[in-house]
Amino acid sequence: MLSKEEYNKTVWQLEHISREITGRYRKNFRSTLKRKIHEHDLSSTYPPFEPLPYIPYFVNRTTPEQTLHQLIEAATTTIEFTLDTESVNIYRTANKPVLIQLQILLPHNLSLVNVIEMCHLPPENHIRFKLLKQLFQIVFSEEKQVYIWGSTAELLSFITFKLFSYEQIDGINLINLQDQFKTYWNQQHIHKSNEENDICICESCLGKQPSETWSLQDSVALELHEYLSKVLTNQSFDIGLDPNLHHMSSSEKNHRQRLTTYALHDCLSMHKIIINMKNKNFQFSFEITKKIPYDLMESISSSDDEIMFSQLTPSIERLENDQTLNINEQEQLTSTSTCGNPNWKITSTNDKQLTSQ
Ligand SMILES: [Zn+2]
Structure with a gap:
């Protein structure tokens, strides 16, 4: 949790981001500050998570x-x-x-x-x-x-x-x-x-x-x-x-x-x-995902705070036999670039500016 001073400073920073910070850096900076405030708001509103045994x-x-x-x-x-x-x-x-x-x-x-x-x-x-x-x-x-x-x-x-x-x-x-x-x-x-x-x-x-x-x-x-x-x-x-x-x-x-x-x-x-x-x-329903060619698959961040696969690749969802079909269009997956590991490929734009929260 932030002190009152830190909190006020963060809110002020968010409202007064310098014009010299532009583009990607501005977006990243904004989302970092917003996340800090959101984290503080939640931690001061709710008791900490308690798991079951x-x-x-x-x-x-x-x-x-x-x-x-x-x-x-x-x-x-x-x-x-x-x-x-x-x-x-x-x-x-x-x-x-x-x-x-x-x-x-x-x-x-x-x-x-x-x-x-x-x-x-x-x-x-x-x-x-x-x-x-x-x-x-x-x-x-x-x-x-x-x-x-x-x-x-x-x-x-x-x-x-x-x-x-x-x-x-x-x-x-x-x-x-x-x-x-x-x-x-x-x-x-x-x-x-x-x-x-x-x-x-x-x-x-x-x-x-x-x-x-x-x-x-x-x-x-x-x-x-x-x-x-x-x-x-x-x-x-x-x-x-x-x-x-x-x-x-x-x-x-x-x-x-x-x-x-x-x-x-x-x-x-x-x-x-x-x-x-x-x-x-x-009533929970299973998800059947249409096969995506492995060599076109992107490396996906695991953090739920970061952009989800479904947001990177527009998906068509429809209900059939009470099951959700999540069909990812192959064309959306083609803008990939090879990374150091020969076993998978990544997009070149998977950076913090895409964070969803
Ligand atoms: Zn309402």
């Missing part, structure tokens, strides 16, 4: 085989998962994929949340690597349901780690929670005229456009009345979060604990939102 696991080269077997067993017996990823922003290059958070939903609202550290995996020929591959094989199989805040596109840059393939991502039974939440909100909050002095919280009265996607942070604020901090977005999630990875001082441990909590909370807040939606009998 869960058991966290670090998954990396130090994770015992026995633990991996237990996770595989839990994943086999359950149906539902939430998934999120974190990447590290590297200036003028593709985001570096570094974390996958995989939550295994269990009965009684309990869950196991895995923080899978991609930069600290066991070697490919190791039994632990094979067990981890098996875990993804189970989660991405057709009888499971995976909730993601957005599309599966954010997983594409993780293919290089060889834990799963493009075909497997393509086969995920995806529930795009970001889209589903928007539908849910519109069903729950139909516009009402202000006769009883009630404050209307329909999308339009909240100032959201019909085409605008919801950030996870805004959804947590309005649905759960809690503050989900996004201050640590794009931090160095690749430094090795598990205290077992290497010796750490207590301040290093504290810093890693904060990053870990941040990563866990994305899945845990999705879980709470799902429970709310289920309690109100919301």
